[in-house]
């Protein structure tokens with residue numbers, strides 16, 4: 001610990017780690033962010049759907065306008081039968097969000113969101129360290145010593161592992177907890193994400209297309225100039241650990257989807273011919289829900305704790321809301337016990353955090369697990385379902401998307417200690433911070 005102050009060591013400068021840094025600044029809690037990459041800012045990356053309750057979190061810390069300026073317009077969702085391009089259903093789910101909740105969906109590239117978080121951090125120059133790969137952690141009765149690959153040691157009161165799906169913090173924590181049979185993330189789906197210059201293709205802009213029914217799901221969203229896409233299909237067999245694909249493997253994978261229709265009149269081959277291959281990435285998309293989120297003075301958040309495929313666009317949202325809950329508990333702890341809470345006191349709030357967020361995230365994780373298996377089915381039954389049944393049972397369309405609004409969005413967390421009024425819609429928020 002530095003100068004006797006409670007100090008949080010956040011590992012990972014992804015969206016969750018950087019949001020936590022903002023939350024710590026608002027709580028007047030000392031923090032440091034350790035990022036293994038030489039740079040926090042990297043403008044490439046996948047398209048991230050920022051859900052309305054997550055946009056509310058951004059608004060609370062003053063980032064709504066900056067995020068809105070970078071968002072890609074989106075109004076319709078169209079499901080497409082991948083064999084012939086027939087549109088099987090259309091809904092305006094995204095457009096219902098603002099009247100319901102006061103905030104829209106904001107899709108934007110990960111790099112843009114990272115930039116919004118990072119550039120608006122007050123203490124970014126002093127508190128965010130790059131080239132800082134965490135390799136080990138020691139805990140003691142007063143705090144933690146975090147060891148970096150470069151030999152340096154960082155001191156703090158607790159460690160928050162926001163270091164993503166292959167979390168080193170998780171590995172160290174499980175070892176310290178004596179959990180020898182390591183739980184792990186496993187991949188059953190893999191795909192490519194990237195963007196293509198589609199100026200010359202007849203693609204309707206501001207429409208989120210989801211091509212399915214062919215054994216692969218291809219989701220994409222276009223502006224008049226660019227189409228951003230992600231594909232997912234089942235792996236031949238379950239894989240664990242980190243997998244790096246070569247350019248040739250990516251080409252082979254793309255070739256296997258050549259005839260799949262992405263949106264009316266456009267095949268994946270058309271798109272692939274226009275893709276920026278240097279920015280496209282092929283990866284396994286892991287799934288996993290850890291049973292242990294904390295031990296001693298170490299706690300996990302974001303993809304380090306729970307990971308779904310990207311099919312429902314909720315991974316980051318779940319991580320940010322977990323971060324908000326954790327920040328509330330940390331702020332309360334320091335406010336009530338001072339700068340040097342005991343390991344027992346810390347354990348109590350970590351247990352509370354784990355319990356609350358496992359209860360909230362697990363149903364979302366379960367539905368993501370089912371959804372990816374459903375949309376990657378390859379059969380005429382899938383077409384029949386999408387064409388004749390789904391339009392009647394589509395929860396996104398039912399009474400203007402009321403089901404996700406009532407059961408998910410309105411329950412969004414918020415930093416309880418940051419005064420904020422924010423936007424409201426027809427459906428009231430369940431959680432409020434202190435009044436402004």
Ligand SMILES: Cc1cc2nc3c(=O)[nH]c(=O)nc-3n(C[C@H](O)[C@H](O)[C@H](O)COP(=O)(O)OP(=O)(O)OC[C@H]3O[C@@H](n4cnc5c(N)ncnc54)[C@H](O)[C@@H]3O)c2cc1C
Pocket residue numbers: 011012013014015016017034035036037046047048049050132133134135162163164165166167168169193230285301302303304310312313314315316317318319
């Ligand atoms: C194609 C695709 C599309 C997606 N779409 C959506 C979407 O629409 N909406 C949504 O909500 N989510 C989406 N997700 C999921 C979302 O990207 C993740 O849930 C989110 O990025 C997790 O954030 P994180 O901060 O927990 O981890 P990460 O984003 O993985 O960040 C972890 C950080 O930790 C650093 N790190 C790792 N190990 C160490 C170490 N040992 N020491 C120091 N630093 C370390 C990494 O370099 C990285 O910067 C998508 C994912 C993919 C792959």
